[in-house]
Amino acid sequence: MQCDRGHSPEYGKILVCVILFVAAFALGANVQKAVRSASGQSAPNEPTLIEVYGMKPWNYDNLMIIPLAYYDITARILAHKEYDTTKWLFDSGRWLPFDFGLGWGPLSDPAIYKKACYLLHCDEKGRYLTQEYHDPAIFRLLSSDEICSYISNNHLIASNSEIRKKLAAFNDDDTIRLKGYLVEVIGSDAHGRRYSVSSSLSVQLVSKGVYKCRVMWVDDAIKVQESDKK
Secondary structure (H helix, E strand, O other), X not given: OOOOHHXXXXXXXXXXXXXXXXXXXXXXXXXXXHHHHOOOOOOOOXXXXXXXXXXXXXXXXXXXXXXXXXXXXXXXXXXXXXXXXXXXXXXXXXXXXXXXXXXXXXXXXXXXXXXXXXXXXXXXXXXXXXXXXXXXXXXXXXXXXXXXXXXXXXXXXXXXXXHHHHHHHOOOOOEEEEEEEEEEEEEEOOOOOEXXXXXXXXXXOEEOOEEOEEEEEEXXXXXXXXXXXX
């Protein structure tokens, strides 16, 4: 019987080499994947923002809530405040008591975000987030524009008392997941003057060094990971 050239010893050696190469490549890919997944990012994914059209507004505490977009974000709490004042943004201390500075992607990795200090302010300029860099090594990892692209300042409206308790119980460095809607809020102050506060829907949240804010109606709040502070 004539031997098939395709099954010669040389062919067998080549086939074995190919199989070993493919196996090694797959193993290397898995190792790389494991290294990436162990990078320290507790919230690696971008927030989900889906604009909604024609969704019916609802009333809340003598306010009209107009939904603008569905919003789902998992992020580290870089800074947070709970306000009891009605001094700023008309009576927003009553219905908009929480500000959360949130970071995702590289800004959810302690090796990166802890190289800066994040501060929430409430003054004559409004309610806003700033950061101070105390370790210049952060700029060897990310540019200032990249840092800003992974941070948002969020004014939060709790949809009910249970959600409000959950928001109040969160701490800086916790990784949390919030689901609900970015909204516009229309109301009247004590003198009957009408006002509105509206969320930014922009992908780029920083303009001329100032953070645009998300105004979020929170339907669900979950702690994904405890603060790793000692």
